[in-house]
Amino acid sequence: MTLSEEDYIKAIYHLSEFNSTSVATNAIAEQMQTKPSSVTDMVKKLSEKSLVNYKKYQGVSLSEKGRLVALSIIRKHRLWEVFLVDKLNFSWDEVHVVAEQLEHIKSDTLIDKLDAHLGYPKVDPHGDPIPNKDGVFTKSIKKLISELPVGSQGVCVGVNDSSAAFLKFLDKNKIALGDTFKILEIEEFDGSVTISTRSGSIRISKQIATNLYLDIVDEE
Amino acid sequence: MTLSEEDYIKAIYHLSEFNSTSVATNAIAEQMQTKPSSVTDMVKKLSEKSLVNYKKYQGVSLSEKGRLVALSIIRKHRLWEVFLVDKLNFSWDEVHVVAEQLEHIKSDTLIDKLDAHLGYPKVDPHGDPIPNKDGVFTKSIKKLISELPVGSQGVCVGVNDSSAAFLKFLDKNKIALGDTFKILEIEEFDGSVTISTRSGSIRISKQIATNLYLDIVDEE
DNA sequence: AATTAATTTTAGACAAAGCTAAAAAATTGT
DNA sequence: ACAATTTTTTAGCTTTGTCTAAAATTAATT
Numbered sequence: 248m249t250l251s252e253e254d255y256i257k258a259i260y261h262l263s264e265f266n267s268t269s270v271a272t273n274a275i276a277e278q279m280q281t282k283p284s285s286v287t288d289m290v291k292k293l294s295e296k297s298l299v300n301y302k303k304y305q306g307v308s309l310s311e312k313g314r315l316v317a318l319s320i321i322r323k324h325r326l327w328e329v330f331l332v333d334k335l336n337f338s339w340d341e342v343h344v345v346a347e348q349l350e351h352i353k354s355d356t357l358i359d360k361l362d363a364h365l366g367y368p369k370v371d372p373h374g375d376p377i378p379n380k381d382g383v384f385t386k387s388i389k390k391l392i393s394e395l396p397v398g399s400q401g402v403c404v405g406v407n408d409s410s411a412a413f414l415k416f417l418d419k420n421k422i423a424l425g426d427t428f429k430i431l432e433i434e435e436f437d438g439s440v441t442i443s444t445r446s447g448s449i450r451i452s453k454q455i456a457t458n459l460y461l462d463i464v465d466e467e
Numbered sequence: 468m469t470l471s472e473e474d475y476i477k478a479i480y481h482l483s484e485f486n487s488t489s490v491a492t493n494a495i496a497e498q499m500q501t502k503p504s505s506v507t508d509m510v511k512k513l514s515e516k517s518l519v520n521y522k523k524y525q526g527v528s529l530s531e532k533g534r535l536v537a538l539s540i541i542r543k544h545r546l547w548e549v550f551l552v553d554k555l556n557f558s559w560d561e562v563h564v565v566a567e568q569l570e571h572i573k574s575d576t577l578i579d580k581l582d583a584h585l586g587y588p589k590v591d592p593h594g595d596p597i598p599n600k601d602g603v604f605t606k607s608i609k610k611l612i613s614e615l616p617v618g619s620q621g622v623c624v625g626v627n628d629s630s631a632a633f634l635k636f637l638d639k640n641k642i643a644l645g646d647t648f649k650i651l652e653i654e655e656f657d658g659s660v661t662i663s664t665r666s667g668s669i670r671i672s673k674q675i676a677t678n679l680y681l682d683i684v685d686e687e
Numbered sequence: 688a689a690t691t692a693a694t695t696t697t698a699g700a701c702a703a704a705g706c707t708a709a710a711a712a713a714t715t716g717t
Numbered sequence: 718a719c720a721a722t723t724t725t726t727t728a729g730c731t732t733t734g735t736c737t738a739a740a741a742t743t744a745a746t747t
Contacts, residue, residue, distance in 0.1 A: 251704065272725055285705050287726055292703090304712055304725060334554075335580040348572045354565045360555040471734065492695055505735055507696055512733090524695060524742055 260317035269306030318382035324350035325371035332372040340414040374404020393456040400429045401461030408458045480537035489526030538602035544570035545591035552592040560634035594624020613676040620649040621681030
C-alpha cells in the first residue's frame with residue numbers, strides 16, 4: 248500500500264464513521280485537500296484492489312478488507328500518539344501532525360512491541376479508543392458538554408475543533424485531558440454552560456461546549 | 468526534501484565516508500539498487516539544490532549543506548535504533564530496516580525529545596557514533612578483529628556484514644554487542660583467530676574476523 | 688597511439704498521483 | 718416534466734522517479 252492509498256482509506260473511514268452510508272467524491276476531495284477528479288482516479292485504483300466498493304456516480308464505501316486496513320492505520324496512529332504524550336512529553340495538541348507520519352511506518356513487530364511498551368493502552372490522549380490487532384475496539388460513550396443535562400459528570404477526553412486558537416483557550420482556562428468536570432448550570436438564552444473544574448468553576452460559551460467531549464461517569 | 472533525495476544523500480555520504488574523494492555514478496547505482504541513468508538524473512537535481520558538487524563524468528561529492536543533511540538523517544537513524552533496542556527490546560539485528568523508515572520522519576521537536584528520552588546516547592547499538600544537532604560527532608576508533616595483533620582487547624561494537632546468516636552465527640556463538648573480547652592467538656596459515664569471550668574462548672575463521680568490529684580498550 | 692572496454696550521460700517512455708477543462712450523470716426547483 | 722444546477726467522471730497534461738537503448742566520454746590494453 249502506498250502512503251497516498253493509506254491516506255485515502257483513512258479519510259473514507261472517518262467520513263463514514265458515524266453516518267455509515269456511502270461517501271461522496273466531493274466529501275473525500277475536501278477531506279484530502281485535493282480535487283474531485285483526483286479522488287475518482289484513486290477510488291478506481293482502490294476498487295481494483297477491492298479495498299472499496301465503488302460504482303460510478305454512486306459514492307464509495309470501504310470493503311471489509313478496506314475497513315481492516317483503516318483500523319490498522321488508526322491503531323498505529325493512536326498508539327504513536329500515546330507514545331508521544333506519555334513517553335516523550337509532547338503536549339496533547341502537538342501530537343497529531345507527527346503521528347500522521349508515524350502511522351505509515353510498516354512493521355507489525357514494531358507496533359506489537361510499542362503496544363507492550365505503552366502497557367496496552369485502550370484510548371489515545373484524545374480519549375479515542377485504540378483498535379486491537381484484529382480491528383476490534385470498544386466505542387467510547389463520549390458526549391459533547393452541550394449534549395449533557397445539568398448534574399452530569401465526566402472525564403474530559405477530547406475535542407472536536409483542534410485549532411491552535413481553541414487549544415490555547417483550553418490551556419489558558421486550565422482545561423486539560425483527564426480532568427473531571429461537572430455540569431453546574433446551563434444558561435437558557437445563550438446556551439452557555441457553567442462547569443466545575445479542579446480550580447473552581449468557569450462559564451463556557453455554547454461554542455466551547457459543542458467542542459469538548461466528556462467520557463460520562465455518572466449521568467443523572 | 469523528498470524521501471528519495473534523502474536516500475541518495477545518505478548513500479553518497481556512506482560511499483565517501485572513508486575514502487573522501489568523489490563518488491562514481493555506478494557506485495551510487497549499486498548502493499541504491501538502481502540504474503546509473505537514474506542516478507545521473509537525481510544527482511542533477513541534487514546539484515540544482517546545491518546539496519552536491521557535480522561535474523559531468525567527474526563523479527559526485529556532498530556539499531557542506533549536503534553533508535549536514537546526511538548527518539541529520541544519520542542522527543535520526545541511530546537515535547531510533549537506540550530506541551528500538553533500549554526501549555522496545557528489539558534485538559540488535561532487527562533494527563536497521565525499521566530505522567530506515569523512521570529516519571525520514573520530519574520533526575525536529577520529535578528528535579530532540581527522543582534524544583532526551585534516551586538519555587542523550589553517544590553511540591547506536593552497533594557502536595556507531597550519533598552526531599549531535601549540529602552534525603558534530605566523535606569518530607570511533609573501532610577496528611576489525613583481523614586488523615588487530617595478539618593481546619588486543621576491546622568491546623564488540625559492530626559488524627560489517629549484517630546478513631541474517633552472519634547474525635545467526637553470532638547468536639549461536641554467544642557473541643553479542645557490548646561483549647569484551649581479547650585476541651589470544653592468530654593462526655598463520657588460514658588467518659583464523661582465537662578470542663576469549665565471557666563463556667570461554669572460541670576460534671573464529673578469517674571471514675568472521677573481517678566482519679567483527681571492536682572498540683579498542685587496550686592495544687599492545 | 689589506436690582500438691577496445693567500461694562508465695556516464697542523453698533521449699524518450701512509463702507509472703503514480705495530481706491538475707484543468709470539458710462532458711456526462713444525477714439532483715433540484717419550478 | 719424539464720430546465721438549471723450540482724456532482725462526478727473523462728480526457729489530456731504535468732511532475733517525480735524510474736527504466737531502456739543509444740550516444741558520448743573516459744579508461745584500459747595492446
